[in-house]
Amino acid sequence: MKNIKIRVGHGIDAHRFVKGRPLILGGIEIPFEKGLKGHSDADVVIHSIIDALLGAAALDDIGTHFPNTEPQYQNISSGILLKKTLSLIRKHSYHIGNIDVTIISQEPKVRPFIPQMRQNISSILGLPIEKISIKATTTEKMGFTGRKEGILSSATALIRK
Ligand SMILES: [Zn+2]
Structure with a gap:
């Protein structure tokens, strides 16, 4: 019998709102009066x-592979970084099983944009959309997301070889 290895990973990220930047989540531009601060496009998802x-x-x-001190990553689309990450894990003979994301944002409401985000991420990764789950919640006005200071995103991924 073939020896299949299944592994799970978790990722968490947060960025602060700032004026004068577009808000990019899951590669989709969301209409909002503020964007997220970061070296790249700050796509927290x-x-x-x-x-x-x-x-x-x-x-x-991510900080090891794509340092925020490198000019080449300034304002870069995070979709490009995701594609590079895919090549890296493929080089180690891994394939993605599924990805599950929770976006924590008091404002704006991101739920209407979830289908587009899933579509975009599945096309970057070359996976059927059913393998990409994105959910959105609030913290009921508690904490930094509740005070609308920024957005938090939490992701779980399963890979196998
Ligand atoms: Zn980040």
């Missing part, structure tokens, strides 16, 4: 997915 995938493969984290 994709960053959490990258860390979940790297974590599942025990390949360190």
Whole structure:
């Protein structure tokens, strides 16, 4: 019998709201008066997915592979970083089983944009949309997301070889 290895990984990321930047979540531009602060496009959703995938493969984290001190990553679309992460885990003979994300945001309401985000991430990763789950919740006005200071994203990924 073939020896199949299944591994799970978790990723978490948060970015602070700032004026004068577009809000990009899951590669989709969301209409809002503020965006997220960061070296790249600050796509907190994709960053959490990258860390979940790297974590599942025990390949360190996003900051190690894509340092925020490198000019080449300034304002970069995080979809490009996700694609590079996919190549990296493929190089280690892993395939993605499924990804599950929870976005924690008091404002804006991101739920209407979830189908587009799932579509975008599944096309970046070359996976059927059923393998990408994205959910959204609030913290009932508690904590930094509740005070609308920023957005948190948490992701779990299963990989196998
Ligand atoms: Zn980030």
